[in-house]
Amino acid sequence: MKIIFHILLLFSVVTLNARDYYVYCTAESEDEVALIRFDGKKAYVEKRIPVGVWPVEIEGPHGITVSPDGDYWYLSMAHGLPFGHLYKYKTGSDEMVNRVELGLFPATMGISKATGLLYIVNFNLHGGHSEASTVSIVDPDEMIEIERVETGIMPHGSRLLNNGLRHYSVAMMSGELYEIDAMTMQLRRTMSTAPKKMKMNKMDHDKMKKGAMDKMKHKMPPEKPTWVYPHPNDKLVYVVNNGTDNVVEIDVDKWEVVRTFKTDKAPYNCEVSRDGKLLVVTYKGAAKTGVWNLETGKEIAKFKNTRKVTHGVVISPDSRFAFVSVEGIGKQPGAVEVFDLKKLEKVDIAEIGKQAGGIAFWKMVD
């Protein structure tokens, strides 16, 4: 019996060592998507896939996701004339299948496990930041836009509950969280992403620069939420308040903020590990990545990234590794940095094209 146990143990160790992780990551200022393989120790750039149709204009690949069955990856191309597009590629061969025109600056997206539809925010980074934008709902099989649901000003982040029934997004300039019924395609609820006690009248107006108030004529809340990610238990969602340096935990049933995590400077994206224990937050302004224990509500590790402008994060389904995209500045290459969430240490880095941004997990192969 002991021998069998040791054989099994050895087998599992060998298996773990032999596991390859594949992620796709966009390079927004390179018009490329990189396919990265990580073998548990080293990260390899397997491919740099040119995307877009204009050889001499930057079209800006921004958001990316992989279909639940892993057969296709979807990419938002932010810049258009003027409307951006959603592209569909086959995984593996990475050949383009189709594209569909959406709104202004389509960005983050998610696919519902319940409906199979793709929900993507039209960020509308352009313009005066005074008009509400939309979430486009796309049939990813036929690449047809079925519906647009109006949410807030500069919507960003687009994720669904694990059961696929509710869609969440935030709007930077509205400071709100939006819940869409994935089935009926209708906006169900909205709420402020401000931590419970934080109100506008607590802002120190004396310290504000002259003219700053003029720009806040439309009462732009200070939170500037940039991301939302549901807990695997489907009872909680985490919203990243980029403008006030915190992440708020929201109880979906109560529809209220239940905990606030004070973070480092300018948090941007986050993801909860599949086992529900850890929250990884990228700190865009601090060029760091934080790992939070969701049970204790404490930050248990903080990694300095290799370059500035930390962007996105995706965690392997086995909850073992976090893959963090870091944009860099100017002509500096973008990077995907890999962190071991068990040992809480940096493992490796893969350099890709400029302005690494959207990142999506494709598969694990034993």
Add this chain to the structure above:
Amino acid sequence: MKKLLSIFLFGFCIIAAQEKEEVKKDSLHFEFEPDSLFLHIGETGEVTIKLLNQDGELANNPFYAYGRPRRALESKPRISDSTGIAKVTVKAYKPGKLSLSVRSISQKREDRIVDKMVIQVPYPPLEKIVFDDPQSKVYVGTAVNYSTTAYDQADLVRNNTEVTLTSSNSDIADFDMHGNLNANKSGKITITAAADDIVESVDVRVVKNPVRKVTLSAESDNIRTGDVLNFTAKTLSRSGKEVDGVPVRFSYSGKAEYGIGLPASGMLTAEGKFVAETPGLYAITAHSSGYSARKIIKVIPRNVQKRVQVVGHGTISDVNTSDLWVWPGIGQYKGKDFAVTGTWSANGEAYFWDVTDPSNMIIIDTITVDARTVNDVKVSEDGTVCVITREGASNRKNGFVVLDVRNPFDVKITAEFNDDMTGGVHNVFVFDNHVYAVNNGRKYDIINIEDPSNPFRVGRYELSTPGHGVHDVWVIDGLAYSSNWADGVHVVDVGGVKFSEKNRSKIQFNPFLAKAGQGSPGNPVKLGSMADRNGHNHAAFPFISQSTDKFYIVTGDEWGNQFGMAGGFHFLDFSDTDNPKESAVYQVPEAGSHNHWVHGDTLLASYYQGGLRIVDISGELLGDIYAQGREIAFFLSSDPDGFMSNRPNVWGTMPYKGLIYFSDMNNGLWAVKLEDDQTMGTR
């Protein structure tokens, strides 16, 4: 053994169950009641849709229903109940063959069942048919074309309407299948246009044709390729009196000077304008009333080709280069010459060059801003201020940067302007202490830089068309020429220079200046426009032909296909500002157009992989400029040490002091000249 058998049986059961499941999936199907619909615009209808299993029972699986195309057919609700039944109300908003699509909801793609039903929405009934400028008098022995326009009850033009033209007496005159009325003998007829139940008629008098002779004349019988020759045809009676209103048709044939297979090609308009592309002998014929006249024209080669000599080149080997500007130094640097180039998808740098000795151009300063692309660079008329654009800023707050270039050896950043320019500034122009900044590809903002350290917005120009965009803006004499993709070129008065005794010059031939005087930077006023049906309008440059005084706007395309960049330059005749017409095009078949400059009667064309092209655009312009041998020279700017070795990719060009400067995206800055004694340049 027993264990093995158990495992085998267990596996078999799983496979069998899976097969059974697949059979079940395959048997799901949709049922529509009714199975098709016919709705008029604005009408609603109801459809009951069921998702059934192989036994015809409800599948207990929900599904989606949605109208296609979006915004043409509204459908509610979007989702069935959990048993797989939905009563969907549809409302038609647009005509055509629409569909109500359905798709079952399942996690696995292969499990999804899709179907659709057709909903026919007819176009609104026709309202009227209008004859387009019909002739009421037709001469025997001639053919006159009649065309019509059909409008529906929504007052929309219905191009797809089949309109039948008939004559009340086919012995007198009858239509062919192309709408030409052939007049056979004198008499009165009524011609009728009919479609559906709409009828429109016009009375036509077919009169005796007095024409007994046709004459044909032209200003010359010896021209070069590309020269436009105007033919005048006259129809004369037996007594030699000119008969007006008798249609004349022109045709040509010819024999090319060179080769057996080379055709004698050219263009002959309905008005009698002829331009040849190949040298040779051409016979131009005018036909009318069974008579004709012919004139033989000799066409000789245009012979404008010249060789290009490289004067200087500054290699940029580590990044892509973008646009350029060249200007004369001021103050203590008077007598020296300088250039600035931007960088593309790189580190946010602009390079400043001393090009006083263009054979030894050297970088004398570098400005780095928070950007990845400095797409455009411009210097003010007085040489004090340079403006560079920013895209790809690390904080996504893009815009433009104002630089003090009075000392180009030590350029200083004076101010940044980022307000409401998050999406990036792609192109700018500096004119009369104002920056015209293409903002987010949607509009251009006008920013006062009288005090360069304190720029502030004074105006904005934005179109209102759906999905509008703008790519570039160029300002001359107080008129802004913007390039707006499908919306084409727009001419806007931002403080147009009015005519006066003092400024009487060639600018008087710009008809837009005659209309100017209402606008200012704070109040831009549109004076004219011309849409681009291809949606490729990328750049525009006004052009007063020095040889003809005609006013054109030369627009450039930017677009690509699977073979790389493509497109050309279009000559839009704006002599009549309300009725502009494209008269000619210069298009290199194997390359893609980018920026351009018109100097005198010469087009300097940046042609990406096609290098720099220098084109003779003197005289009247008609037809295919490229085929007419008007190309003076082309230069492929290869550099083995470039960012991309030996791969020309010309971005922008500018004439300066007898030289042609241009930037190559793959290898930096160049100065070339034509090997002749004609001086080119603005100064």
